[in-house]
Amino acid sequence: MRADRTVVVGASLAGLRAAEALRDEGFTGELTLIGDEPHEPYDRPPLSKAVLSGWLPADHTTLPRLRDIDAHWLLGTAATGLDVPGRQVVLADGRRIRYDRLLIATGTRARPWPEQAGGGLRGVHVLRGREDAERLRAALLAGPHRVLVIGAGFTGGEVASSCRDLGLAVTVTQRGAAPLASALGGVVGRAAADWYRDAGVDLRLNTTVRTLEGDSHGRLRRAVLSDGSTVEAEVAVVATGAVANTGWLAGSGLAVDDHGVTCDATCRVLTPDGAVVPEVFAAGDIARWPHPRYPGQLLRLDHWDNAVRQARTAAHNMAHGGHRVHQPLPAFWSNQFGVNCKSVGLPAIADQVVITQGTLAQRRFVAAYGRDGRLVAAVAVNSPRVLGGYAALIEAGAPFPPVLNAPDGPPQPTAVDAEFPRRSTAATAAATAATAATAATATAQRRPVMTAHP
Amino acid sequence: MTKQSPPDTLRLVVDLNRCQNYGQCVYAAPTVFRFHGEESLEYDYAPGEAARREVERAAAACPVQAIALGAANEPSPLSAGSDR
Ligand SMILES: Cc1cc2nc3c(=O)[nH]c(=O)nc-3n(C[C@H](O)[C@H](O)[C@H](O)COP(=O)(O)OP(=O)(O)OC[C@H]3O[C@@H](n4cnc5c(N)ncnc54)[C@H](O)[C@@H]3O)c2cc1C
Ligand code: SF4
Numbered sequence: 001m002r003a004d005r006t007v008v009v010g011a012s013l014a015g016l017r018a019a020e021a022l023r024d025e026g027f028t029g030e031l032t033l034i035g036d037e038p039h040e041p042y043d044r045p046p047l048s049k050a051v052l053s054g055w056l057p058a059d060h061t062t063l064p065r066l067r068d069i070d071a072h073w074l075l076g077t078a079a080t081g082l083d084v085p086g087r088q089v090v091l092a093d094g095r096r097i098r099y100d101r102l103l104i105a106t107g108t109r110a111r112p113w114p115e116q117a118g119g120g121l122r123g124v125h126v127l128r129g130r131e132d133a134e135r136l137r138a139a140l141l142a143g144p145h146r147v148l149v150i151g152a153g154f155t156g157g158e159v160a161s162s163c164r165d166l167g168l169a170v171t172v173t174q175r176g177a178a179p180l181a182s183a184l185g186g187v188v189g190r191a192a193a194d195w196y197r198d199a200g201v202d203l204r205l206n207t208t209v210r211t212l213e214g215d216s217h218g219r220l221r222r223a224v225l226s227d228g229s230t231v232e233a234e235v236a237v238v239a240t241g242a243v244a245n246t247g248w249l250a251g252s253g254l255a256v257d258d259h260g261v262t263c264d265a266t267c268r269v270l271t272p273d274g275a276v277v278p279e280v281f282a283a284g285d286i287a288r289w290p291h292p293r294y295p296g297q298l299l300r301l302d303h304w305d306n307a308v309r310q311a312r313t314a315a316h317n318m319a320h321g322g323h324r325v326h327q328p329l330p331a332f333w334s335n336q337f338g339v340n341c342k343s344v345g346l347p348a349i350a351d352q353v354v355i356t357q358g359t360l361a362q363r364r365f366v367a368a369y370g371r372d373g374r375l376v377a378a379v380a381v382n383s384p385r386v387l388g389g390y391a392a393l394i395e396a397g398a399p400f401p402p403v404l405n406a407p408d409g410p411p412q413p414t415a416v417d418a419e420f421p422r423r424s425t426a427a428t429a430a431a432t433a434a435t436a437a438t439a440a441t442a443t444a445q446r447r448p449v450m451t452a453h454p
Numbered sequence: 455m456t457k458q459s460p461p462d463t464l465r466l467v468v469d470l471n472r473c474q475n476y477g478q479c480v481y482a483a484p485t486v487f488r489f490h491g492e493e494s495l496e497y498d499y500a501p502g503e504a505a506r507r508e509v510e511r512a513a514a515a516c517p518v519q520a521i522a523l524g525a526a527n528e529p530s531p532l533s534a535g536s537d538r
Contacts, residue, residue: 033531040531043467043499050496055488060500064465064524073531305471331471338491340475382493385474 004029006318007089007097009079010105010245011035013043014284014307018103019069021315031071032097034089036078039130045304047133048155049335052140052162058130079106082252084277101318104249104261104269104282105311108242108302113150118212123220125237127155136237140166144234147171148223150209152179156239157192157336164199164337171202171231173209173223176421184343184379186419187353188367191360191381195337212236242302244286254280260288260300265325267314281318283310292327294346303332329391339363342384344391345377353418354401357408358383366390369418370400464506465524466513468497478515483508 006022008015011033019033035041042061050056074091081090088096110126113119123144125136140147140163149160152174163170176182178189179196196203208226215221222232244260254277255262255270261282263269267289269280284307288298306328313326333342347353350369358365358381366386369377375398378390393402401415466486468479473495479487480495486505487497501509513521 045470046496046499049494050490053490055490055496056498060498062465062500064467064499064522065526065528065530066522066524068526068528070528071531075531305469308469333470335490335494338494340491340493342471384493 005032005099006030006101006103007032007034007099008103008105009034009089009248010103010107010284010286011037011073011075012041012105012107012284012307013063013304014105014107014311015103016041016063016065017308018105018283018311018315018318019071020066021312022319023067023069025316025319027315027319029100031069032074032099033071034074034077034079034091034097036076037129038076040075042130043304044128047130048127048158049162051133052127052137052159053165054137054141058134058137061130079248082249082254084253084280087279100279102280103314103318104280104286105284106245106248107285108244108260110238111241111243113212113236113238113240117210118214118220118223119238120218121212121214121220122218123214123233123235124212125235127159127237127239128242136235139235140168142234144168146231146233146235148173148209148231148233148236149239150236151175151239151241152192152196152203153183153239153241154180154332154334154336156237157196158334159237159239160196160201161199161336161338164201169202170200171204171233172196173204173207173225175206175208177205179203181419182348182421184347184367185350185353185369186421187416188347188360188379188381189419191363191365195339195363199337209236242285246286259298260286262298263287263289265290265292265327266317266323267310267326268317281314283307283314289326292325293329294349299330299346301330301332303330305331329395331391339381340384341379341381342387343377343379344387345369345375345394347377347379347418348420350376350418350420352400352415354413354415355410356402356404356413357386357406359410368400368402370415373400374398375400375402463524463530464503464509465500466497466509467499467522468495469520469522470495472518473516473520474518476517478517479512479521482512482515487512 041063051058078092079089080092110128146169147163149156149172152172160170160172178186179192181189210224212223222230243258246256249256255272263282267281268276285302288300291299309328316324331344347369350371352370356366356368364382367379375394380387475493486501490496
């Protein structure tokens with residue numbers, strides 16, 4: 001049979017860009033995009049930044065369509081099941097959509113706060129979609145006396161920063177010893193702690209939230225922290241990571257769990273015993289794959305750049321039955337507390353770090369990350385122009401510490417321990433408790449590495 | 455206002471990994487782009503047709519081609535008749 005029906009499930013960044021790339025690649029068959037949100041594809045990064053702070057209305061985040069795609073759009077329609085042998089996507093309304101090729105691009109959702117610890121209280125928010133942002137924005141406009149942000153990852157920091165822009169009092173709790181520590185390590189993380197504190201955030205490190213408590217009307221009143229102290233707050237934002245949207249794939253016979261959908265390096269989805277399902281592909285936040293640069297592990301990159309690139313690679317292989325390998329140099333940015341932070345490579349695999357340009361205290365610096373004597377990543381803070389050079393060095397396998405002789409470099413660069421939370425144990429519990437069951441079954445080498453935006 | 459040309463089709467996106475914060479776009483289209491803090495570029499993805507010339511100028515001025523404009527002619531997926 002000719003492969004002339006392609007279905008994309010998940011109509012957001014990866015889904016839209018894949019559909020466009022399929023047409024760019026010359027696919028002329030029938031194309032269907034299925035998305036459960038009742039919106040045209042929109043961009044999420046501004047939700048925690050310009051939208052929350054009020055500069056940009058939430059409905060001004062719609063992504064441009066870069067070309068005509070002549071597709072059937074099924075928006076506001078959730079996929080609820082997948083019949084792999086019968087090649088059909090099952091929709092919430094019972095319809096079945098046949099495919100010859102399928103792309104899974106259903107992304108992730110914010111990990112919810114447990115119901116029994118106050119997750120159902122009014123005033124408890126997560127931030128993933130446009131409606132989340134609108135609800136949270138309205139709650140912030142109501143003028144809460146204090147906002148509690150649970151988790152000091154990228155999203156947590158961006159939310160706290162936006163709240164400070166609005167003049168709101170903010171407490172942030174962070175399980176580890178520094179913000180961003182699981183993504184960028186303790187050295188850069190400690191610098192980030194200063195960004196929080198200088199912005200007036202009440203930052204509680206090595207602290208978790210034990211429970212959220214409400215009043216008799218079911219509205220959030222306060223949080224009880226792990227050290228026994230309490231924080232009075234009417235709004236809490238849970239920013240403790242993401243869970244893959246794989247519910248609709250339960251029972252499909254594909255290798256899926258809360259971490260995502262496992263594929264090979266060419267974006268083809270696998271079965272649990274490692275067999276390739278040649279007509280099913282995955283891209284974006286939901287995909288985990290063996291990146292040739294990082295052997296012995298499955299990578300999931302919950303970042304904008306990866307969604308766009310993986311969508312293109314998957315589309316190429318779908319259109320041509322090709323075997324292009326998805327092996328991008330990871331890259332992301334975050335803006336928080338007036339600081340622009342950009343990263344290339346994979347800091348989380350490093351054992352050492354060295355400041356190669358600027359200083360931590362100036363908030364203008366580049367941190368180079370090394371592992372086993374090779375440069376593996378660079379993080380540029382308020383230095384957006386220099387990263388290209390580092391990216392080239394990383395791709396060339398340059399030694400660490402890198403020899404740069406940058407004019408703004410320190411007189412004697414000293415590499416120090418990058419201070420990532422102990423990896424073998426609780427640290428990848430950035431990928432946490434919810435996934436402990438599946439993690440336990442994974443072998444040591446198959447430990448998932450993730451650099452989630454949340 | 456025909457179906458082929460919806461009233462508000464100007465859309466843009468900036469690849470903020472590629473963007474090097476040169477700020478040419480902010481000069482070219484100050485109502486659409488701004489810096490928040492020293493180095494954080496923010497922008498309106500859907501500023502309205504009236505801004506088209508400014509935005510096109512901004513995209514052309516960007517030294518790293520980080521700004522992409524919508525280029526589809528077909529109606530938006532949410533306009534009547536596209537969901538068949
Ligand atoms: C608040 C926030 C800020 C961010 N900031 C940055 C940043 O500064 N820099 C950066 O690099 N990255 C950032 N990111 C990450 C970036 O937005 C993601 O990497 C990107 O959205 C991934 O795209 P995706 O298409 O794979 O997944 P998603 O955008 O999650 O899209 C998946 C789509 O599938 C839909 N879906 C799910 N299940 C089903 C189903 N069963 N049936 C039909 N549809 C379904 C979802 O509703 C969604 O529309 C941010 C993310 C968030 C949430
Ligand atoms: S002109 Fe281009 S590089 Fe400069 S700030 Fe605008 S988008 Fe970024």
